[in-house]
Each structure stands twice: as structure tokens, then as C-alpha cells.
Amino acid sequence: QVQLVESGGGVVQPGGSLRLSCAASGFTFSSYVMHWVRQAPGKGLEWVSFVGYDVNTKYYADSVKGRFTISRDNSKKTLFLEMNSLRAEDTAVYYCVKELSGAYTFEIWGQGTMVTISS
């Protein structure tokens, strides 16, 4: 079955960096657009970033532009999110999400990984 498993979360000081990973299985990873969506504690969902089938098409929410970098390794079926210059407001559960092909829709979600920015 389709599965997404995130890892790499943890506690980081403000200004620090963290790299999240998402291992995909059960589908042809290279054929699907992938996203990161986050949810601050007790808050709603926020779209963070998108990467197309090819590794060169990438978009970001204004709140993370210039600080976060999305990437993918299709040979390893893995999605990444490199997060730099982290702020307290980046504290959230980060979800890896597979897009429903052609529907601009978040079809399959991972279980999430918690990122806490605190001194």
C-alpha cells in the first residue's frame, strides 16, 4: 500500500538548521508531485512547499521562501526538506504529502514529524 514515512524532526535552537526526509513506498514515486504541509501545535494546516516530477520545479510559501529548500531523490524514493534560519514560528508537525495526479490535491499524508524551535 501507499506509504509515506517522515523522519528527521527534533528540537533545534533558533537560527539552526534541520533536514527532514520522507521515504515513499507503494507507488511510482518519480511520477508524482510531492509537497510538505505543516501544522503548528493547536493550529491549522499550512502548505509549505511543492516539488514537481523533475527536481527543478519547486515552489514555496512566502513564510519559508529563502530559508527552506525542497528536493527529491527519485532513485531512492525519498523527499527532503532542508530548513535553515529556523524561527520559533516554524515549530510544527511537518507532513510529507503525495499529490493526487492532476488535481492539485493532497491525496496521501505521512504520519508527520515534529519540529520544535526553542532555546
Added chain:
Amino acid sequence: QSALTQPRSVSGSPGQSVTISCTGTSSDVGGYNYVSWYQQHPGKAPKLMIYDVSKRPSGVPDRFSGSKSGNTASLTISGLQAEDEADYYCCSYGGSYTWVFGGGTKLTVL
């Protein structure tokens, strides 16, 4: 982009119907038929319930339906069941490869 506007909470008794609204602008909800709805139980990942305004993924009960009029989309749940109690989020494509979510609605089954 600003978040889409949803009521903070709605409630209904088992067997009843409830509707959750989601208001955006002509740049998101009103401009595209890419509105989706997600159900989230406490401590769990969101689950896709409706996409393309009114389409249901395989496995989602037909008690869940979606619609849109102008800049407002709606999710209707008929024949409420206890397991429907959850948070519900709407989402719209906002153009230029951006997406915007609503603030979420807590559904309580009385």
C-alpha cells in the same frame, strides 16, 4: 495569501446533516475548481474526503458531499455518525503553484 474562512465549530446530532462553509476570494476558491476537504482526528494525519469541489476518493462514504458557489465552498455531511467527530479543513489552489487552507472547523456530534 490569507487563509480561507471557516466557522470555528459546528455540531449536530447523530443522523442529522451539517454543512461547513469555506469562504475565499476570486483568486482561490472562486477562481479554480480545485477545492478539497480534509478530515483530521486528534493526533492523526489529515485524510482527503473531497477533491475537485465535489469528487469523493474511493472509500469515502457518500454521506460526504461538496459544492461551491462563487467564492464559497461547502462540505455537507449527512446521516451524522459518532466517528465523523473531527476537525475539517478546506483547501484551495491559489494559482502560481500555491495552496491555501482554511482555519479548520471542529465538528461535534452531540
